[in-house]
Amino acid sequence: MHKKISYKSLVVVTIILGIFISLQLKSINQENNGMTTLKKGEQLTQELKSLKKEEEDLKEEIKRIQDDIDSYKNAKDGSLEGNISSEIKKYEELAGYTDVKGQGVVVTIKSVTESGNISNAxxxxxxxxxxxxxxxxxxxxxxxxxxxxxxxxxxxxxxYIHLKEDKLYLNDSIIKEPFVIKAIGNADTLASALQIKYGIVWEIEKYYNAKVTVEKSDNITIKASNEREYLDGVDINEKDED
Known part of the structure; x- marks a missing residue:
């Protein structure tokens, strides 16, 4: 004869099985940071896509650099020297080491009185x-x-610009109004960037009692920075001492 399983024993076994299942599910959730397996899979898929995109971008950058290297290798001596000189000139201009001439905009900012007249204050x-x-x-x-x-x-x-004792400084030089900002580049693009509706020019004129003029010009000259003689804080004109 088969022994009958008591009702109490069945309840105990069921409870034990329930506890084991609960612990197993809790363990899975902890491994997935509280997310369901489906959600975790979606997150990993998204991360994989992001990594693949970064990989593609890096490959494109490597290819671009390699193409530049190949162009230098295959160029004649005169052409190679010209390419390198052109690159050096571009980066010297961006770093402020040389004078720059060209088209651009001249921005002038002046304070105004309540009547709208230009003030010298x-x-x-x-x-x-x-x-x-x-x-x-x-x-x-x-x-x-x-x-x-x-x-x-x-x-x-x-x-850097800073305020000290009610005076405005650009680096170590005091600057006063009218503030004149010159920029060299595509004149239309530069002017549009400033004169966009509710942009920086609008904000200054509306809230700071100032008049701002933006003028395009085909002939702007911006002098080299007087910091040219310093590279990373080292005076290149300084001679080694014995």
Whole structure:
């Protein structure tokens, strides 16, 4: 005769099985950071696509560099020298090491009185909110400006604007109004970047009692930075001492 399984024993076995299943599911969830297996799979698929995209971008960059190298290798001596000189010139201009001439825009910012007349008083609104000048310069750089200057001072990678004792400085030089910003590049593109509706020019004129003019020009000259003699903080004219 088969022994009958008591009802109590069946309940105990069922509870034990339920606990084991619960622990197993909890373990799976912990491994998937609380996500279902389906969600985890979707996340891994997305990450894989992202990695493949990065791989493709890197391959394209490697190919571009390799093409440049091949062009230098296959070029005649004169052509090779010309290509290298052209690259050096481009990067020297971007770094502010040489004078730059060309078309671009001239931006002039002046404070105004309540009657709308130009004032010779200090431009407190901008001076105490000089981040607006930085924003305007950043807009020009984003519009592919080849060179930018502020009141005759070339803006380079280590330029900084700061307020000290109610005076506005660009690096160690005091700058006063009118603020004149010159930028060399495509004049139409540069002007459009500043004069876009509700853009930086609109903001300055509406909230900071200032008049901003943006003039296009085919003949702008921006001088080299007076920091040319320093590379990474080292004076290249300094001679070694014995």
């Amino acid at each position: 200090s431009l407190d609104g901008i001076s105490y909110n000089f981040d607006l000048l930085l924003s305007l310069i950043n807009k020009l750089n984003s519009a592919q400006a080849n060179a930018v200057s502020l009141n005759g001072h070339r803006i380079v990678y280590n330029s």
